[in-house]
Amino acid sequence: MTKRLYIETVGCQMNVLDSEMVVASLRKHGYELTRDQQEADTLLFNTCSVREHAEEKTYSQLGQLKRLKKQHPEKVVGVMGCMAQKDQKLIFERAPYVDIVVGPGQLHQIPELIQKIEEGERRQMAVGLGRKDGSLDEIKRTHETFDPLRDPTMRPTPFQAYLRIQIGCDKFCTYCVVPSTRGPEQGRSPWRICDEARILAGQGCKEITLLGQTVNSYKHVGGDKTTRLAELLSELHEIDGIERLKFVTNYPKDMTYDLLHAVRDLPKVSPYLHVPLQSGSDAVLEGMKRGYTVADYRDMMARIRETVPGFAVSSDFIVGFCGETDEDFEQTVALTKECRFKNSFIFKYSERPGTKGAERLTDDVPFEVKQRRNNDLLAVQSAISEEENQAFLGRPVDVLVEGPSKLAVKKGSEDDQVLQLTGRTHCDRIVVFEGNRRQIGQTLPITIYDSTAYTLFGNVVTEEVGSETFSLQIV
Ligand code: SAH
Ligand code: SF4
Ligand code: F3S
Numbered sequence: 001m002t003k004r005l006y007i008e009t010v011g012c013q014m015n016v017l018d019s020e021m022v023v024a025s026l027r028k029h030g031y032e033l034t035r036d037q038q039e040a041d042t043l044l045f046n047t048c049s050v051r052e053h054a055e056e057k058t059y060s061q062l063g064q065l066k067r068l069k070k071q072h073p074e075k076v077v078g079v080m081g082c083m084a085q086k087d088q089k090l091i092f093e094r095a096p097y098v099d100i101v102v103g104p105g106q107l108h109q110i111p112e113l114i115q116k117i118e119e120g121e122r123r124q125m126a127v128g129l130g131r132k133d134g135s136l137d138e139i140k141r142t143h144e145t146f147d148p149l150r151d152p153t154m155r156p157t158p159f160q161a162y163l164r165i166q167i168g169c170d171k172f173c174t175y176c177v178v179p180s181t182r183g184p185e186q187g188r189s190p191w192r193i194c195d196e197a198r199i200l201a202g203q204g205c206k207e208i209t210l211l212g213q214t215v216n217s218y219k220h221v222g223g224d225k226t227t228r229l230a231e232l233l234s235e236l237h238e239i240d241g242i243e244r245l246k247f248v249t250n251y252p253k254d255m256t257y258d259l260l261h262a263v264r265d266l267p268k269v270s271p272y273l274h275v276p277l278q279s280g281s282d283a284v285l286e287g288m289k290r291g292y293t294v295a296d297y298r299d300m301m302a303r304i305r306e307t308v309p310g311f312a313v314s315s316d317f318i319v320g321f322c323g324e325t326d327e328d329f330e331q332t333v334a335l336t337k338e339c340r341f342k343n344s345f346i347f348k349y350s351e352r353p354g355t356k357g358a359e360r361l362t363d364d365v366p367f368e369v370k371q372r373r374n375n376d377l378l379a380v381q382s383a384i385s386e387e388e389n390q391a392f393l394g395r396p397v398d399v400l401v402e403g404p405s406k407l408a409v410k411k412g413s414e415d416d417q418v419l420q421l422t423g424r425t426h427c428d429r430i431v432v433f434e435g436n437r438r439q440i441g442q443t444l445p446i447t448i449y450d451s452t453a454y455t456l457f458g459n460v461v462t463e464e465v466g467s468e469t470f471s472l473q474i475v
Helices: 013-027 050-062 064-069 082-087 091-096 107-118 135-146 178-182 190-202 230-237 257-265 282-288 292-307 326-340 356-360 367-390
Strands: 004-008 032-033 044-046 074-082 099-102 125-128 160-164 206-211 219-222 225-228 245-248 272-274 312-320 344-348 396-406 419-424 430-435 443-451 456-464 470-475
Touching: 004 013, 013 032, 013 044, 013 074, 013 107, 013 206, 044 050, 044 082, 050 074, 050 082, 050 091, 064 470, 074 082, 074 107, 082 091, 082 099, 082 178, 099 107, 107 125, 107 135, 135 312, 160 190, 160 419, 178 419, 190 206, 190 230, 206 230, 230 245, 230 257, 257 292, 257 367, 282 326, 292 326, 312 326, 312 367, 344 367, 367 443, 396 430, 396 456
Parallel strands: 004 032, 004 044, 044 074, 074 099, 099 125, 160 206, 206 245, 272 312, 312 344, 430 456
Antiparallel strands: 219 225, 396 419, 396 443, 419 430, 443 456, 456 470
């Protein structure tokens, strides 16, 4: 009998990928997806602990299940992901309607845990015991057995997929929960990664984004062979059907020439590098224990500039970190202007229990100041993004078409409807243009005629074949 699964995902791309795998494994157990909580037999919440706000949102959603569970006690409610690993039993206390708590390293147990609840057993919890215990092997086993289970319907689009190459993180930035929720850093074996990429290509996937918390620190030692990201990219580059390769998130100190040469020389690899700076002040970077200085980051930008033509760099920032003064913040603004990021994700510092930051430093920047710095930095970044985008006016770019941007039906029958479509350039810029459904999934040349800070607007370039003089025609 078909069962129905409702799944809600918050957090980073790792979580999006984990949800895809959980859905794939539950489909094997007869599940189909539903968007309706009322209709669902099982409801799963894939959670994030990176900031307090993300957790509070999840707890409030879980709180709203009270009525549903009263009316339908047979429905199974599960909490998976980073908050499950971080809060463990606390979840049952704060949200008594939850039946299952399962950490990111134990996802393969979900079908079995659901079955136990259905058979009448009480609350089930499967989480790692910590970074130094045997759960390391379990996390690895989970990913090795679980990662190749894929479900195209859960992807950003049918032709774009995530592929995990690195598990966990060992950097221990003082503000961050990830090393404790995702466990120690481990590189997956290159042959498993390539196998999975071939499966994805076989399913019609054209763009693969390799995932790791510090993806460019990727390293795998097998016998006497050490593989790093540059070699892995070369191997993946050989796979037919794959047109674009991206990788996130990068760590500034590991942006080596080897890797940048691979980005420059392998045409399928996007010249797009997401390398969070977090702060432009050495004192703040030291407090965050990021392991690099402003000078190191500048050196990295210089290496990128000299090596990769047409590159785009984007960043993350935390504003209002412990002890951040106005001068520290001004240095962040100045460095942002100097680096001219394509875009930046800006976050207000959120103290996380269990981190070194929470234990040893004081969260002393008032909320209003964090908010103001957030707005100020966003305004600086938006102005830069707008200027950088203006440089594309009149230029042709190759766009992988992702789907309708908003259904602006213009004319024609179902198949010929003119729609507003959206896609991305090789350097990850969003492009909106008019086209038709058949173009979704194709890579098209588009000429840009207008731009804002966040979007380029363009027209499809068509080659007029057969005319005496070769011409480009705008449709
Ligand atoms: N592994 C990635 C980041 C993962 S978390 C890296 O090292 O770059 C994504 C982003 O969330 C981080 O880059 C950081 O800017 C932000 N972040 C992490 N912990 C945070 C916290 N406690 N408060 C506010 N923002 C945080
Ligand atoms: Fe967190 Fe730092 Fe690891 Fe990124 S590198 S996941 S910010 S500890
Ligand atoms: Fe959140 Fe975990 Fe990702 S804490 S950002 S879902 S690794």
